[in-house]
Amino acid sequence: MSEFLQHLVNMLVLGGTYALLGIGLTLIFGIMNVVNFTHGVLYTFGAYVMFIVVQQIGLNFFLALPVAVLAGWLLGAAIELTLLRPLRGSDIDTTMLVMIGAWIAMQSGTLWIWGGVAKSVATPFPEAPLVLGPVSVSWLRLFVLAAAALLILVTYLLINKTSLGRAMRATFQDHDTASLMGVNVDMIYTSTFAIGSSLAAAAGALLGPVYVIFPQMGDLAAVKAFAIVILGGLGNITGAVIGGFILALAEELGAGYVSSGYRDAMGFVIIIAVLIFKPTGLFARAERVG
Amino acid sequence: MTRALGLVPAIALATALFGGAVQAQTIKIGVNEPLTGAFAASGTYVVNGAKIAADEINAKGGILGKKIELVIEDNKSNPTEAAAVAEKLITSDKVPVLMGAWGSSLTLAVMPKLMEYETPMVVETSSSGKITTTGNPFIFRISPPSAVEAAAFKGIVDKLALKKVDFLVINNDWGRGTAEDFSKMMKDKGISIGLVETMDQGAQDMSAQLSKIKSSDSETIIVTTAVDQLTLIFKQAAALGLKKRIITTGGSQNPDQIIAQAGAAANGTMHLTTFLPWFPDKTPNPEATNYFISEWKKRGFEFAGCTESFRGYDGIRTAAAAIEKAGKAEPAAIKAALWDINIKGLNGDIVFRKSGPEGKESGQSQPNVYLIEINDGKVEMKTL
Numbered sequence: 258m259s260e261f262l263q264h265l266v267n268m269l270v271l272g273g274t275y276a277l278l279g280i281g282l283t284l285i286f287g288i289m290n291v292v293n294f295t296h297g298v299l300y301t302f303g304a305y306v307m308f309i310v311v312q313q314i315g316l317n318f319f320l321a322l323p324v325a326v327l328a329g330w331l332l333g334a335a336i337e338l339t340l341l342r343p344l345r346g347s348d349i350d351t352t353m354l355v356m357i358g359a360w361i362a363m364q365s366g367t368l369w370i371w372g373g374v375a376k377s378v379a380t381p382f383p384e385a386p387l388v389l390g391p392v393s394v395s396w397l398r399l400f401v402l403a404a405a406a407l408l409i410l411v412t413y414l415l416i417n418k419t420s421l422g423r424a425m426r427a428t429f430q431d432h433d434t435a436s437l438m439g440v441n442v443d444m445i446y447t448s449t450f451a452i453g454s455s456l457a458a459a460a461g462a463l464l465g466p467v468y469v470i471f472p473q474m475g476d477l478a479a480v481k482a483f484a485i486v487i488l489g490g491l492g493n494i495t496g497a498v499i500g501g502f503i504l505a506l507a508e509e510l511g512a513g514y515v516s517s518g519y520r521d522a523m524g525f526v527i528i529i530a531v532l533i534f535k536p537t538g539l540f541a542r543a544e545r546v547g
Numbered sequence: 548m549t550r551a552l553g554l555v556p557a558i559a560l561a562t563a564l565f566g567g568a569v570q571a572q573t574i575k576i577g578v579n580e581p582l583t584g585a586f587a588a589s590g591t592y593v594v595n596g597a598k599i600a601a602d603e604i605n606a607k608g609g610i611l612g613k614k615i616e617l618v619i620e621d622n623k624s625n626p627t628e629a630a631a632v633a634e635k636l637i638t639s640d641k642v643p644v645l646m647g648a649w650g651s652s653l654t655l656a657v658m659p660k661l662m663e664y665e666t667p668m669v670v671e672t673s674s675s676g677k678i679t680t681t682g683n684p685f686i687f688r689i690s691p692p693s694a695v696e697a698a699a700f701k702g703i704v705d706k707l708a709l710k711k712v713d714f715l716v717i718n719n720d721w722g723r724g725t726a727e728d729f730s731k732m733m734k735d736k737g738i739s740i741g742l743v744e745t746m747d748q749g750a751q752d753m754s755a756q757l758s759k760i761k762s763s764d765s766e767t768i769i770v771t772t773a774v775d776q777l778t779l780i781f782k783q784a785a786a787l788g789l790k791k792r793i794i795t796t797g798g799s800q801n802p803d804q805i806i807a808q809a810g811a812a813a814n815g816t817m818h819l820t821t822f823l824p825w826f827p828d829k830t831p832n833p834e835a836t837n838y839f840i841s842e843w844k845k846r847g848f849e850f851a852g853c854t855e856s857f858r859g860y861d862g863i864r865t866a867a868a869a870i871e872k873a874g875k876a877e878p879a880a881i882k883a884a885l886w887d888i889n890i891k892g893l894n895g896d897i898v899f900r901k902s903g904p905e906g907k908e909s910g911q912s913q914p915n916v917y918l919i920e921i922n923d924g925k926v927e928m929k930t931l
Contacts, residue, residue, distance in 0.1 A: 373582055
């Protein structure tokens with residue numbers, strides 16, 4: 258029983274970060290319909306910004322987090338302006354190829370600048386964990402969970418309760434009509450991609466200090482993000498959050514009670530199962546046809 | 548544009564010809580190591596150690612009147628890449644001997660290529676038993692197989708009063724091989740084996756496996772993986788309040804990096820290692836060890852990397868000694884000469900003995916194995 262409780266707590270802290278990874282991608286992949294292969298690199302980028310700001314510049318850990326989010330926002334805006342804007346209207350395959358190219362170029366760039374040896378970031382949290390009966394969890398992970406919850410809430414409100422969010426949803430539903438209604442469509446494309454990117458960078462900035470930071474860290478994270486988005490339904494923020502927790506639960510229980518060797522395969526198993534049985538995702542809204 | 552592109556093959560050809568002319572002046576040794584991916588830290592250290600050996604040899608005039616040249620390729624911690632890199636080094640760079648490929652799965656992937664092109668390889672790190680028992684006569688290993696590690700560890704299990712152990716190993720030939728060899732040795736000693744948990748080589752979150760181990764009735768965990776994952780395991784074990792004795796194997800722990808990155812979580816952990824840079828006087832070859840460590844520091848590398856990089860140093864010296872003995876830089880002659888060398892490695896004499904099926908034996912040297920313990924952020928030596 259105590260083992261099961263520990264698995265549940267692990268699932269909660271892991272699920273929160275998976276949800277954060279998922280919502281950034283669901284904005285770009287789900288709403289903008291761009292298969293964003295740079296999501297993993299943006300995650301890595303956020304982690305390296307933390308490394309630079311905390312370890313090399315020596316700024317406070319908590320001040321470094323917004324810096325990483327802002328840096329992710331700027332990099333995302335730059336990608337949209339230089340790569341995606343000239344390609345707007347071209348088919349999804351072309352965009353996908355360009356994004357794969359950007360992924361490889363940025364990952365190699367990271368390797369070139371920082372080398373392949375993993376880096377770690379010091380945090381202000383105590384090393385001794387919080388112990389509650391049979392269950393134990395690190396303070397850093399609790400902080401990451403809280404920060405992720407806050408970012409998810411802010412994103413949800415932004416998309417569903419603000420005029421920017423309304424303009425975003427309108428633009429990607431019907432680009433021409435939104436334009437006729439006075440929405441600055443170019444600005445919406447850039448800001449959606451930038452917001453999605455800043456969320457990826459935020460996930461990296463929060464998880465980098467939990468784990469270690471290296472150029473390929475984003476690859477596995479990106480695979481998981483895609484699994485979460487497919488699981489939750491494209492463009493569905495609530496779906497991505499629930500998807501994140503389902504993936505974490507599958508991994509925890511899979512490793513705990515089935516076989517730890519297949520832990521990271523759980524994401525792929527979920528993608529396959531969802532695509533077979535419910536290809537629009539578990540929580541997809543009914544899509545209007547015609 | 549078309550004309551500009553037309554120049555590219557011409558330039559490539561010129562480079563190849565010019566390069567060929569330069570290369571004739573050197574003797575090449577192929578180095579096949581993971582410089583990116585999950586084992587980047589370890590592979591980079593090995594390559595840096597290899598460079599120290601090459602520079603030392605070249606400063607003394609090289610071998611057979613020529614300088615040696617390391618042709619270093621990145622196998623990306625990926626077995627498929629490791630095989631491709633070996634093929635490239637042999638067929639395109641024409642290296643007569645290789646050193647590699649760090650991980651057991653990487654080395655095992657390279658081995659058929661060695662048979663195909665009849666080129667010998669000095670294996671500097673891999674510890675899976677399979678490497679020297681499957682009948683590949685082009686393999687010459689200077690690192691201990693996991694059975695040798697297990698045998699060295701056998702002497703201390705009574706002192707440590709081991710009763711029941713769990714395993715947490717990397718899910719590849721290295722980890723699974725270690726779990727097998729250590730389980731066998733421990734069962735002979737009457738120790739019971741509990742869980743055998745595995746983790747993917749790129750995995751960053753081992754909380755699920757550790758939670759399972761936390762609830763088991765064993766008192767000791769044997770952990771086998773490389774330094775980056777070890778750091779994460781110690782941190783995550785501490786976060787879960789797991790209070791069992793942790794012993795690591797494999798010699799890729801870089802204890803100083805663990806102390807720096809895992810902090811207090813590393814205290815009380817024990818590590819089976821193959822080099823003692825903290826106690827040069829206790830190594831089999833103190834003079835060479837001191838030279839190596841001072842050269843390592845002079846180049847500004849982190850001291851933590853010594854426990855890994857010394858293998859690259861020894862590996863290149865082994866290959867160079869064989870080329871010198873062979874009298875020519877040809878694969879068949881080097882392979883024959885590897886059986887006759889006897890050099891003073893940083894961790895014991897490097898002399899190859901036959902291992903594996905008769906008629907196609909691999910070479911296996913017998914390095915020393917040590918047990919160290921981290922206490923208050925310091926490395927202490929335990930007697931085995």
